[in-house]
Amino acid sequence: MLALLGDYTIQTVAMGAALLGISSGVLGCFAVLRKQSLLGDTLSHAALPGICIGFLVAGSRDIGTILAGALVSGAVAALVVLVLTRMSRLKTDAALGIALSVSFAVGVVLLTYIQGGGNASQGGLDSFLFGQAAAILRSDLWIMGAVTAAALALVTLLWKEFKLVSFDPGFATSLGLPVVALEVTMTIMVALAVVVGLQMVGVVLMTAMIVAPAVAARQWTRSLGAMVVLAALFGIVAGVSGAVISATARGLSTGPLIVLAISVIVLVSLLLAPGRGLVWASLRRRRDRRSLAGRQVLSTLYGLAAEHGNQGYPTELGALDAFHGTPTRGTMQRLERRGLVAPVTHEPETTPHWELTPAGLSEARRIDDASRENS
Template structure:
């Protein structure tokens, strides 16, 4: 509740709204980056924004957001272009090209940053905030910029949805349809760069890659369709932003960026464990349930075949014999079948120990289980292999 009370605080509300915006946009565009296996392009784009941030500041002469974002976008796009140039025209592989572009742009950025620090006076003090993000530096006017840029990129995604989708999943097919694939890929890269750039002030250049990848990776676990994945990634991203902003505001001295990143990472861990069909825990539970029902089916069939072999539908099999047939203890399986009304206990006078008989329902189910294997198999009977 204390966290919610923070919403009353004007600054905190500004930051939370900004973080939600940034997270949602990063989630949507990160989904495309993730599916195209270009996640680390986000890393290169965000590190490469540093020289652009410095140049934007240098040209505008102030810490206004628009020129800085424009500079970050331009240098990010140049870095992406360098990656493309290196991979398309030489034998340098994608990973090395990404690393080259990332480290050279960042190195040049630090050169510019120190140049500004030493030659452009103290006014640059706020630029350091872009390394790790500084929520307090966000003012309501910035929100408008974030909303316009973020909203604009989302609008492009909605308008070009079909093209983006087909290019993401099957670029060759898109080409055969006559779609301008190179143009679409270019637009997508610019959009991803925009998503990275608007987050720099809050999350910082080092960690922004996480906000591009994590919500999308979490959403991927739950969704089977692109539509669902994108919406869910936006929700995860926005939630990471809001929760991260509130948590970092309520403890003194916690940087905003790292907290947001950790919340997003927590979403990934939970999704990897719990998501239906793909989640680790879900698959474990599913496997256990399957193993259990398989055991029940085998015991039913064993009972049925024993009855057949004795030409007595009400033949009572001793539990020890069933254990031997089954190759392990069957007591708990039989008790579960008894609860479902498929078998019942019987006494076989001369002998001790529990005996089991198939009920009518049980016989019916055993027959159904054997049908796929052919009437002949069911009629001849015999033990389990």
């Protein structure tokens, strides 16, 4: 593994993937919190016409010009979305869908035009659709690093404002903050993240890198600061993992492997994150059902004891089953382990009977009093 990481090409790809993970993880958090997960998809597809225009302007595959074109076209698409949502009755999802489809269609037309133009430099331009990590140069890393650094600096500088706009734009407006300008800034920052990832994962898969790290991080924490840090960390892990796996497995593309790696992280987070994971939620629901069943049985025993004027009235297990319409043996055994009920004999009957213990009587009385107060 150390020898593999010592390879120049793999180092370059891994560093590019790490930069992608940082930028997309941090900036994607604000898109997810603003319920604009489709924004990354729109901006990544809107980058295609900018890539083509950048190539036409430069006349070659100059990465700086191409990425600048992608940023401009992405920003224009984002502004179109804002105008459509604020100046018309269209909802955000409809505006995003319009911007995505129109811009991608324009990009495909321009790409077809370039490919039919006979310019030898256009070879491999379509790799921006799905990414071509192996083509990244060390000089490209400086551009990616500068974009990432600018985005992080802007987040740091406007942290409080971005946080307030993301969670409560109405309150931010009441405080006199320029909400529209801040939203435009955040959207352009997401476009920056898209630009960073174009060479690595391409236009089509870039939306996963905007959404997935933030979604995974959201499962583990309730703090925005921790969420941003975790999202960046998950993005780095996924990026480097995808790059290393691609280097060890011949013929596998880096971009899709990075997306698969972050998808695994999302799946693990959805299942196992404490408090929010599906596994923990299932266990909590099971515990709640058992607790509810226990309270219901205690209330039944208490009611029968009160009706017969005998606090130690023995109740037959079959009667409890019939009353609740479900087997109660497991519930009675759990209550017995807690010291709330005890098995008793009731001559001449031979069937199992149960009675409340002093602790069970006290607990049942508390449940009954709470039920009366709530009603």
